[in-house]
Amino acid sequence: AASLTVLYSTRVVTPGGVFPAAIHVFNGRVQSVVPSDKPPKNTKVIDYGDLVISPGLVDVHVHLNEPGRAEWEGFDTGTRAAAAGGITTLVDMPLNSFPTTTTAAAFDLKLAASRGKLHVDVAFWGGLVPANAHNESVLTELLGRGVVGLKTFMSPSGIGDFENTARADLEAGLKVLSRYQLPLMAHAELPGDVDPPSVEADPRKYATYLATRPRKWEQDAIEMLTQLATETGAPIHVAHLSDADSLGKVRTARAAGKRITAETCTHYLVFAAEEIPDGDTLYKCAPPIREKENRDRLWKALKDGTLSVVSSDHSPAPPADKLVEEGDFLRAWGGISSLQFSLPATWTKMSKLGMDLVKLADVWSAAPAAVVGLGAKGAIAPGKDADFVVWDPSQDVTVGAPGPAGWAVEHRHPLTPYHGLTLKGRVVATYLRGTKIYAWGADEGVHRHRGAGPYGKPLLRR
Numbered sequence: 001a002a003s004l005t006v007l008y009s010t011r012v013v014t015p016g017g018v019f020p021a022a023i024h025v026f027n028g029r030v031q032s033v034v035p036s037d038k039p040p041k042n043t044k045v046i047d048y049g050d051l052v053i054s055p056g057l058v059d060v061h062v063h064l065n066e067p068g069r070a071e072w073e074g075f076d077t078g079t080r081a082a083a084a085g086g087i088t089t090l091v092d093m094p095l096n097s098f099p100t101t102t103t104a105a106a107f108d109l110k111l112a113a114s115r116g117k118l119h120v121d122v123a124f125w126g127g128l129v130p131a132n133a134h135n136e137s138v139l140t141e142l143l144g145r146g147v148v149g150l151k152t153f154m155s156p157s158g159i160g161d162f163e164n165t166a167r168a169d170l171e172a173g174l175k176v177l178s179r180y181q182l183p184l185m186a187h188a189e190l191p192g193d194v195d196p197p198s199v200e201a202d203p204r205k206y207a208t209y210l211a212t213r214p215r216k217w218e219q220d221a222i223e224m225l226t227q228l229a230t231e232t233g234a235p236i237h238v239a240h241l242s243d244a245d246s247l248g249k250v251r252t253a254r255a256a257g258k259r260i261t262a263e264t265c266t267h268y269l270v271f272a273a274e275e276i277p278d279g280d281t282l283y284k285c286a287p288p289i290r291e292k293e294n295r296d297r298l299w300k301a302l303k304d305g306t307l308s309v310v311s312s313d314h315s316p317a318p319p320a321d322k323l324v325e326e327g328d329f330l331r332a333w334g335g336i337s338s339l340q341f342s343l344p345a346t347w348t349k350m351s352k353l354g355m356d357l358v359k360l361a362d363v364w365s366a367a368p369a370a371v372v373g374l375g376a377k378g379a380i381a382p383g384k385d386a387d388f389v390v391w392d393p394s395q396d397v398t399v400g401a402p403g404p405a406g407w408a409v410e411h412r413h414p415l416t417p418y419h420g421l422t423l424k425g426r427v428v429a430t431y432l433r434g435t436k437i438y439a440w441g442a443d444e445g446v447h448r449h450r451g452a453g454p455y456g457k458p459l460l461r462r
Contacts, residue, residue: 004031005434007388008039009048013055013357014380015366023053025386028433032382048390051428052357055365055380056088056120056387060185060372061239061263061311062339064090064122067113068098073316073412075117079456081340081410083119083438084447086389086427089369089377089459090120090339094127094151095162096315102127102162104141111145111458118456119449120432121387123372125185128152129162133169139176146460148372149183151239154221155191155286158334170228177234182461183371185237188221188246189213189287197330206276206283209329213288218243226253229260237371238262240313242287244297251306261371263309264298266345267336271295271417279327282417284334285315299353308367310346314339316413324415337416340409341399343389344425351393351424374459386434395426404445432456 005025012021014033022040024031039045059082065072082090092110094101101107101124114122126147132138139150150173153164165173170184177184194214201208222238226249229236238250241262250262267285272292276283283289301307315335323332338345347360361379369378376385397407400419407426409416430438437455439448 004043006040006043006045007048007053008045009053009390010050011052011357012380013052013361018357023380023386025434028386030380030382030384030386033380051390051392053380054086054357054389054391055361055378056389056430056432057086057343057364058368058374058377059087059090059312059314059339059342060309060368061093061265061313062090063093063096063315063335065096067109069096071318072096075114075122077410077412078314078339079117079119079122079454080449083430083449084410084427085340086343086391086430087339088120088387088389088430088432089123089374091123091125091148091372094125095157095159098161100127100159100162101125101147102129102132102142103138104145107142107145107147114458117454118458119437119454120456121459122456123148123374123459125149125151127162128165128169128173128184130165130169131163133165133172136176139173143176143180143182146462148374148461149185150177151185153187155187155189155217157187167224174228174234181234182373183235183237185239186221186225188225188238188241189217190221190224191217192220203328203330204279206273206278206329209284210273210288210290212330213286215243215245218246218287219249222246222249226250226258226260229253229258231257231259233259235259235261235371240265240268240287240311241307242268242290244294244301247297247301247306254306261308262306263311264302264307265311265313266338266342267417268298269295269302269310269349270345280417281322281324281327281329281332282415283336284329284332285313285336286334299349302363303353303355308363309371310363311368312338312342316411319413319415322415337411337413338418340411341418341423343391343427344397344423345418347393348424357393373461386431388431389427390429392426392428393424396422396424397426398422402445404442406445408445408447410447
């Protein structure tokens with residue numbers, strides 16, 4: 001039977017601001033948001049006092065790696081970690097699963113592999129590669145399965161069956177996407193000439209790796225994407241922008257009315273090249289984490305809206321592939337494990353820079369939901385799914401530490417560059433379509449996931 005649930009807080013984050021309100025939830029959706037200085041009397045109310053109720057986070061860039069590489073993460077552990085981090089919707093990447101999601105048949109395998117394992121809602125990107133870019137019927141069939149759009153690499157992905165696209169492939173793919181008005185998400189690095197590391201270069205130094213992926217690669221790729229972007233065709237979304245020098249190109253294209261958006265990732269906002277210890281390959285990713293001054297400019301661009309989305313680009317791998325023991329940045333597999341920590345990792349610095357809870361909800365909920373066309377997600381407003389994160393923005397949490405002040409890592413592999421960091425923002429509870437799917441056991445410092453379930457479902461575009 002359908003039931004009415006009422007949640008109350010003195011700080012409910014809505015598109016119109018933060019205020020005391022009662023959120024009425026019916027049949028998994030928000031029925032109304034009623035401003036009120038105190039909890040309503042006549043109904044059974046879950047009163048969260050001064051804790052913040054924000055819209056659940058929407059992470060458009062996650063590698064869960066199932067089927068085929070579930071030992072890297074998998075739907076079960078990945079979506080459990082998402083729930084613990086207040087992420088209620090994520091969009092799974094077409095790689096590093098095997099097979100990669102570049103055909104309808106491969107998508108069917110992925111969907112089958114997700115059954116019964118989703119703790120949060122999961123949508124899916126299809127993949128655009130040279131092998132399918134010029135085959136309209138293959139792309140049409142893949143899009144018909146309900147993926148949110150297509151993801152492509154403009155540089156080698158490192159995965160054999162997911163080759164990078166050239167300009168002609170992008171143009172062919174965009175033509176099909178344009179018909180459906182669905183986005184192309186691009187890994188924007190265009191490899192050019194770069195001197196290989198000298199014999200004397202120390203592979204345990206982060207600077208050695210950083211020099212192999214120059215800023216120009218991002219600039220050239222983003223330049224090409226801004227040329228391909230139009231005012232009426234398929235939207236283009238620049239994945240994980242790391243180079244602040246490329247921001248001007250995005251700004252100019254957007255000012256000209258072109259349909260292009262850009263995201264950056266938590267690790268580019270939190271870490272800096274100068275701070276990465278020798279041999280600590282957990283920081284390796286592509287595009288790479290750059291210098292402090294670059295980080296400062298990414299924050300400015302987030303503040304002014306040039307970067308409209310933050311994502312995790314959660315891309316874990318088994319410890320052996322990260323070469324943790326030898327610490328060789330050149331040979332280690334790239335990718336940062338971070339999904340669970342997205343909310344406090346962003347909020348810690350964001351709050352210091354004078355950005356508020358509405359801005360946080362914008363870059364982590366509303367804007368990402370809009371990029372991937374998930375109209376029921378991204379805001380606490382009537383008619384939307386009742387996806388919430390209840391949290392304390394002032395409480396410190398220490399990643400990987402035990403006990404009430406700590407935050408146990410829920411990913412399959414606990415290895416992460418965030419380990420030991422103290423961040424601001426404790427997730428207290430997570431709601432998915434009105435059901436409380438996660439609660440923090442404050443007394444013992446444990447994660448409590450809803451026993452029966454999992455409650456998540458695949459989100460397929462109709």
